[in-house]
Amino acid sequence: MLEQTEIVGEVKVIVFRLKDEEYGVEVGQVKSIxxxxxxxxxxxxxxxxxxxxxxxxxxxxxxxLRSRFGLEEADHTESTRIIIVSVGExxxxxxxxxxxxxxxxxxxxxxxxxxxxGGVEAAYLRGVAKLExxxxxxxxxxxxLTPEEMKQLDGLEG
Amino acid sequence: MDMNQYLDMFIEESKEHLQSIxxxxxxxxxxxxxxxxxxxxxxxxxxxxxxxxxxxxxxxASLTHEAENVLDLxxxxxxxxxxxxxxxxxxxxxxxxxxVYNISEGGNGTADVSGPVAKLRAIVNGDLDAIKETGGTEQxxxxxxxxxxxxxxxxxxxxxDDYALTVMKQSKExxxxxxxxxxxxxxxxxxxxxRAYMVFDQLEAHGEIIKANPxxxxxxxxxxxxxxxxxxxxxxxxxxxxQAIESISEIHQVHIETIDLTSPSHEEVxxxxxxxxxxxxxxxxxxxxxxxxxxxxSNKKVSTGKTIRVDIERLDVxxxxxxxxxxxxxxxxxxxxESGQPELQxxxxxxxxxxxxxxxxxxxxRMVPVEQVFNRFPRMVRDLAKELNKKVNLEIFGAETELDxxxxxxxxxxxxxxxxxxxxxGIESPEKRxxxxxxxxxxIQLKAYHSGNHVFIEVRDDGQGxxxxxxxxxxxxRGIVGAATADSLSDKQIYELLFSSGFSTADVxxxxxxxxxxxxxxxxxxxxxxxxxxxxxxxxxxTTFLIQLxxxxxxxxxxxxxxxxxxxxxxxxxxxxxxxxxxxxxMTAHRQKVIDFRGRVVPLVSLKEIFQIPDSGQKKEDEVAxxxxxxxxxxxxxxxxxxxxxxxxxxxxxxxxxxxxxAISGATxxxxxxxxxxxxxxxxxK
Numbered sequence: 001m002l003e004q005t006e007i008v009g010e011v012k013v014i015v016f017r018l019k020d021e022e023y024g025v026e027v028g029q030v031k032s033i034x035x036x037x038x039x040x041x042x043x044x045x046x047x048x049x050x051x052x053x054x055x056x057x058x059x060x061x062x063x064x065l066r067s068r069f070g071l072e073e074a075d076h077t078e079s080t081r082i083i084i085v086s087v088g089e090x091x092x093x094x095x096x097x098x099x100x101x102x103x104x105x106x107x108x109x110x111x112x113x114x115x116x117x118g119g120v121e122a123a124y125l126r127g128v129a130k131l132e133x134x135x136x137x138x139x140x141x142x143x144x145l146t147p148e149e150m151k152q153l154d155g156l157e158g
Numbered sequence: 159m160d161m162n163q164y165l166d167m168f169i170e171e172s173k174e175h176l177q178s179i180x181x182x183x184x185x186x187x188x189x190x191x192x193x194x195x196x197x198x199x200x201x202x203x204x205x206x207x208x209x210x211x212x213x214x215x216x217x218x219a220s221l222t223h224e225a226e227n228v229l230d231l232x233x234x235x236x237x238x239x240x241x242x243x244x245x246x247x248x249x250x251x252x253x254x255x256x257x258v259y260n261i262s263e264g265g266n267g268t269a270d271v272s273g274p275v276a277k278l279r280a281i282v283n284g285d286l287d288a289i290k291e292t293g294g295t296e297q298x299x300x301x302x303x304x305x306x307x308x309x310x311x312x313x314x315x316x317x318x319d320d321y322a323l324t325v326m327k328q329s330k331e332x333x334x335x336x337x338x339x340x341x342x343x344x345x346x347x348x349x350x351x352x353r354a355y356m357v358f359d360q361l362e363a364h365g366e367i368i369k370a371n372p373x374x375x376x377x378x379x380x381x382x383x384x385x386x387x388x389x390x391x392x393x394x395x396x397x398x399x400x401q402a403i404e405s406i407s408e409i410h411q412v413h414i415e416t417i418d419l420t421s422p423s424h425e426e427v428x429x430x431x432x433x434x435x436x437x438x439x440x441x442x443x444x445x446x447x448x449x450x451x452x453x454x455x456s457n458k459k460v461s462t463g464k465t466i467r468v469d470i471e472r473l474d475v476x477x478x479x480x481x482x483x484x485x486x487x488x489x490x491x492x493x494x495x496e497s498g499q500p501e502l503q504x505x506x507x508x509x510x511x512x513x514x515x516x517x518x519x520x521x522x523x524r525m526v527p528v529e530q531v532f533n534r535f536p537r538m539v540r541d542l543a544k545e546l547n548k549k550v551n552l553e554i555f556g557a558e559t560e561l562d563x564x565x566x567x568x569x570x571x572x573x574x575x576x577x578x579x580x581x582x583x584g585i586e587s588p589e590k591r592x593x594x595x596x597x598x599x600x601x602i603q604l605k606a607y608h609s610g611n612h613v614f615i616e617v618r619d620d621g622q623g624x625x626x627x628x629x630x631x632x633x634x635x636r637g638i639v640g641a642a643t644a645d646s647l648s649d650k651q652i653y654e655l656l657f658s659s660g661f662s663t664a665d666v667x668x669x670x671x672x673x674x675x676x677x678x679x680x681x682x683x684x685x686x687x688x689x690x691x692x693x694x695x696x697x698x699x700x701t702t703f704l705i706q707l708x709x710x711x712x713x714x715x716x717x718x719x720x721x722x723x724x725x726x727x728x729x730x731x732x733x734x735x736x737x738x739x740x741x742x743x744x745m746t747a748h749r750q751k752v753i754d755f756r757g758r759v760v761p762l763v764s765l766k767e768i769f770q771i772p773d774s775g776q777k778k779e780d781e782v783a784x785x786x787x788x789x790x791x792x793x794x795x796x797x798x799x800x801x802x803x804x805x806x807x808x809x810x811x812x813x814x815x816x817x818x819x820x821a822i823s824g825a826t827x828x829x830x831x832x833x834x835x836x837x838x839x840x841x842x843x844k
Binding site for chain 2: 038040041042043044045049051052053054056057058059060061088089090091092145
């Protein structure tokens with residue numbers, strides 16, 4: 001805890017909405033934000049893998065973040081966005097309900113995540129940032145995008 | 159000093175030189191009196207020695223040095239080539255090759271070179287026979303060492319002609335000093351030619367240069383290693399000259415020796431040298447007239463001087479960028495057609511043509527002549543034939559045929575396998591050939607040629623052919639086919655059994671082939687390259703293996719098919735044909751839908767079921783569209799809704815996140831910008 005207070009800095013995050021909660025991913029991990037385009041379904045993949053899109057010539061897999069976190073899926077609307085994130089060599093697009101903000105969070109405003117926030121397991125979270133009237137859930141993308149995790153789920157489903 | 163940055167270049171160039179040595183040695187074996195060839199070999203060996211010494215690979219340098227001495231004697235007519243000498247030189251080259259391989263694998267390139275070194279020295283000393291009789295290389299080596307060093311001390315070859323010698327004699331009489339200089343540049347010297355020029359400039363200010371080795375022209379064009387030698391006349395003292403040269407930057411060191419003209423060996427050497435060059439000139443003159451091919455190959459050599467080396471990765475990037483352009487082109491064409499504007503259509507059409515040209519240029523840039531792979535075969539065949547006491551003549555056709563670099567890198571091993579197979583199993587022993595009325599020498603033809611979007615490589619021997627009964631017997635023994643089905647197999651199907659895993663027909667298990675792992679490995683490798691291999695044979699007349707390879711791996715031909723609302727691409731290389739069946743033609747066997755395709759029962763695979771494709775609610779035609787695909791001998795029929803058509807598609811990977819997706823080998827982007835998945839037929843055929 002001592003270390004945390006010593007580091008006085010800010011993290012720039014992209015804020016997006018999923019169901020009723022606001023989430024954040026670090027700007028450094030986000031490559032772009034896209035409108036929904038045609039998604040080609042890839043057979044025999046977990047349900048949350050919606051398929052692949054043509055992202056300026058690169059075939060990019062798309063994950064529905066709602067279904068990834070076990071939330072009920074929603075119909076896509078005008079505000080639905082695909083956030084293209086890259087972690088290590090993996091590059092995927094995340095379908096979110098809306099993406100509309102970039103904010104700076106002071107590092108000392110980030111607290112470790114409680115067991116479950118908004119139905120999302122703590123394993124996928126980096127922390128929770130409390131900002132005045134907002135509560136921002138910060139994602140641990142490494143965990144969200146682990147292929148091992150995916151295989152496990154694959155096994156469970158069938 | 160950090161040499162790593164030069165290591166790749168060293169390895170690459172060493173391989174090239176070794177290749178050319180090997181090739182020239184083989185030529186020399188057939189034409190032992192051709193000094194021109196010896197000169198070529200000598201030059202390559204010399205460069206190799208220089209590079210190895212520079213990079214600090216001492217064993218390689220010393221072995222090459224000894225080989226060079228032998229070659230020097232040969233080219234100066236002091237030694238006649240015989241098969242013993244050839245064998246030892248071949249051995250040395252093998253050893254050097256091993257070292258280069260070791261270095262390229264990250265090793266330090268050391269090896270025990272004492273054996274060949276001793277033998278080479280023995281050749282130089284003229285007592286090769288002695289060493290062969292005793293067989294004890296150690297002893298002979300010890301004897302040879304002092305002799306050799308003595309010889310090296312007295313007979314440095316300045317390679318001077320009569321004119322130069324006269325000039326030097328006169329200069330000596332008028333009080334000039336005669337020097338032999340070896341100037342070594344620093345290894346990290348960038349502008350070698352410029353430094354050399356500065357050295358020459360300094361020298362000329364104080365005296366006169368009689369001769370330079372390599373020639374002044376070569377030096378100007380930077381065709382030399384880090385050092386060059388100069389025969390020089392000056393009134394200045396040696397120390398003065400040394401200082402003058404060492405004042406130039408990037409000079410590593412300068413060796414200066416005073417030339418003693420009284421030594422008799424010079425005259426002799428120069429004489430021999432003259433003869434050699436005269437002989438060389440003769441062959442040069444004769445060559446173009448006699449052999450067209452020779453002229454062509456030397457032309458090629460000239461043109462290679464103007465090439466640049468490009469990292470294959472850069473070409474990959476270029477290819478990727480271009481494939482994106484191809485996709486946009488398709489889209490633009492579609493949009494232009496829809497818009498109906500003639501001006502736009504015209505422009506797009508023009509752009510399509512240009513990008514078509516661009517595509518072929520980029521594809522050809524990645525192409526390398528298959529010669530690169532073929533080059534090492536003559537040597538291999540020679541050694542193998544000798545080992546097996548067979549007489550084999552390898553004929554190579556179409557070595558200029560080009561293939562994608564990626565394919566070239568992979569095709570070597572399978573071809574080695576097939577050639578070994580032909581020599582070991584195909585070609586009979588000379589006695590047996592004589593008995594069956596053939597010439598004692600067997601012939602293996604290695605042919606490469608283009609046809610359509612494919613390159614074919616053929617390995618044909620005039621040996622005994624495949625013994626069908628033997629193959630069948632073996633296949634039944636190994637449980638590859640049942641005795642019952644064996645009778646119904648066609649010749650072709652029997653030959654195909656050779657490619658099954660765990661098959662070997664050699665009577666005696668030899669070192670060369672027949673270790674049980676064999677042709678099936680060849681088949682797997684070639685199929686992984688998107689190609690196929692087949693075999694044909696005539697008992698008593700020979701066997702032909704035919705390999706079919708795609709021209710490139712990044713753009714393939716595919717058939718686009720539609721199932722419900724989804725589009726898939728099936729690589730043309732695995733399609734036998736497309737067909738439409740009536741519902742009543744579909745039968746059921748073991749609860750599996752099958753069709754009768756040309757007398758064969760082919761199982762049907764419903765893409766809709768296997769890919770869990772959602773129903774679009776569209777009404778279906780009564781007839782069933784089927785794409786018949788194959789995996790080796792096995793077939794399957796993929797049931798689709800409709801065929802869209804054949805198209806060139808650009809292969810794309812699904813990325814690192816989606817790995818091991820069942821029956822999908824990749825994706826491509828269609829003209830409308832959407833992604834279509836490429837079906838991996840091998841996964842669908844059990």
